[in-house]
Amino acid sequence: MLALPPLILLLWAIEIIVQLTVLFLVVVKRHFHTLPLFLLYIALNLCQVAFLFFVYSQYGFTSPTTRQLSWASEQVILTAQALAAAEVLYRVLRHYAGIWALAWRLIAVAAFIVICYALSSAELSPRWTLLIANRGFHLTFVVALISCLLLVRFYAIPIDSLYKALMGGFCILSCMIVAVDTLFQALFLRHFPNSGVIWNSSEMVVFIGVQIVWALALRQPVRVDDKPALLHPDTYDRLSPDVNSRLRDLNDVLSRFLRLQVFRP
Amino acid sequence: MTAALFIFSLIVVALLLLLAWALRAPGKSLRRKFDLASLEESGRRHATYFALIRQAASPADMEFLARRGSPQIVRRVRRERRNVALLYLTQLREDFQRLLRLARAVAALSPAVGSRQELERLWLSLEFSWRYQMIRAGFHYGLLPVPQLNSLSHMVSQLAVQMETCLKELGERAATAVQMASTLDGSGVDVA
Numbered sequence: 090m091l092a093l094p095p096l097i098l099l100l101w102a103i104e105i106i107v108q109l110t111v112l113f114l115v116v117v118k119r120h121f122h123t124l125p126l127f128l129l130y131i132a133l134n135l136c137q138v139a140f141l142f143f144v145y146s147q148y149g150f151t152s153p154t155t156r157q158l159s160w161a162s163e164q165v166i167l168t169a170q171a172l173a174a175a176e177v178l179y180r181v182l183r184h185y186a187g188i189w190a191l192a193w194r195l196i197a198v199a200a201f202i203v204i205c206y207a208l209s210s211a212e213l214s215p216r217w218t219l220l221i222a223n224r225g226f227h228l229t230f231v232v233a234l235i236s237c238l239l240l241v242r243f244y245a246i247p248i249d250s251l252y253k254a255l256m257g258g259f260c261i262l263s264c265m266i267v268a269v270d271t272l273f274q275a276l277f278l279r280h281f282p283n284s285g286v287i288w289n290s291s292e293m294v295v296f297i298g299v300q301i302v303w304a305l306a307l308r309q310p311v312r313v314d315d316k317p318a319l320l321h322p323d324t325y326d327r328l329s330p331d332v333n334s335r336l337r338d339l340n341d342v343l344s345r346f347l348r349l350q351v352f353r354p
Numbered sequence: 355m356t357a358a359l360f361i362f363s364l365i366v367v368a369l370l371l372l373l374a375w376a377l378r379a380p381g382k383s384l385r386r387k388f389d390l391a392s393l394e395e396s397g398r399r400h401a402t403y404f405a406l407i408r409q410a411a412s413p414a415d416m417e418f419l420a421r422r423g424s425p426q427i428v429r430r431v432r433r434e435r436r437n438v439a440l441l442y443l444t445q446l447r448e449d450f451q452r453l454l455r456l457a458r459a460v461a462a463l464s465p466a467v468g469s470r471q472e473l474e475r476l477w478l479s480l481e482f483s484w485r486y487q488m489i490r491a492g493f494h495y496g497l498l499p500v501p502q503l504n505s506l507s508h509m510v511s512q513l514a515v516q517m518e519t520c521l522k523e524l525g526e527r528a529a530t531a532v533q534m535a536s537t538l539d540g541s542g543v544d545v546a
Contacts, residue, residue: 187467238376271362325464343485
């Protein structure tokens with residue numbers, strides 16, 4: 090443990106305090122009823138801290154065993170993160186079956202595209218496979234989540250401020266990890282001193298910031314919303330093609346308007 | 355490696371901007387999301403004013419003014435005609451937005467939606483938006499002349515009648531469907 094830089098130790102201590110606060114608020118404010126997977130994610134993060142503490146004290150900060158074990162524990166956290174974010178998204182869209190189904194299709198398409206990219210990148214530089222896989226995961230995660238948030242906005246579906254804070258936090262965290270991973274790779278290749286410490290401390294600072302935002306948001310209870318009355322399944326099939334046809338007509342007016350002016354002698 | 359850092363930084367900035375846009379408070383138009391009553395409101399659709407606009411923009415008037423009036427008046431009238439055309443475009447856009455709101459409300463409240471229909475609508479709205487901005491910018495900077503509205507008259511008059519009937523019918527159908535669903539469910543349509 091003595092091998093750890095003091096900055097990392099300080100950030101670690103702050104991170105533990107903030108995570109315990111978030112966990113406390115989830116339990117005390119009874120959010121665990123609606124967000125059990127989010128609770129699991131926070132609890133697993135705390136367990137990872139304890140696990141890493143043990144690993145570092147046993148094998149040191151830079152040994153290959155430490156690297157393997159810490160990446161292995163990271164996989165569990167990443168899975169929990171994906172599940173927790175999906176749970177929050179489900180809470181937002183649970184009353185809108187059609188849009189929820191559409192969101193899943195969007196997630197699948199976004200995930201497929203980004204995973205293909207990540208796999209091809211990892212093959213190109215085998216030495217950096219783990220880092221590229223980590224960056225690929227976060228990129229996939231953030232692209233899928235932001236796509237769904239855009240969908241939610243497009244259909245004007247109301248989102249509680251707590252869910253906004255949670256999803257925004259997940260996205261910011263993943264975005265910053267993508268940036269920090271890339272920065273680390275660049276610094277390492279230039280033999281920049283303490284690149285590992287910069288990498289770790291940057292990620293920890295972002296994580297602490299996100300947890301503080303979550304803690305602030307979790308102080309408020311979630312607004313209870315009424316379940317909207319859904320339409321008969323036939324209604325969409327009957328109305329949607331008609332509306333699209335009218336939209337096409339209006340588009341056609343503009344198209345002719347434009348053509349008339351552009352090609353006018 | 356510097357190129358990768360640059361590219362990923364750009365991607366991250368773009369994603370953060372998209373996130374900020376997706377999470378910001380909805381505007382007035384979005385807050386009226388499920389107000390189906392406004393969609394079936396009586397009153398003329400804006401496309402139906404085309405005949406009046408055509409009359410206001412008659413080339414005969416301009417010729418008359420050029421013969422009898424001063425150049426200042428001709429310029430002023432030309433400017434006014436441009437403003438009328440711009441206003442008309444804005445109103446056409448409102449009709450388009452009204453239809454889009456109807457479609458989004460129906461999709462949001464449907465138990466199943468078709469990806470193809472939704473993608474088509476997204477594409478149509480992007481296309482409309484692009485054309486609208488092109489025409490508007492052209493008028494605004496004087497790059498495009500005010501069109502010969504006569505040539506569009508017939509087509510738009512036809513469309514206006516169709517739109518008038520269709521929007522009213524669609525609005526009524528959607529509102530009835532929502533009302534029926536509310537009755538069966540025993541709750542309101544308040545999703546806020």
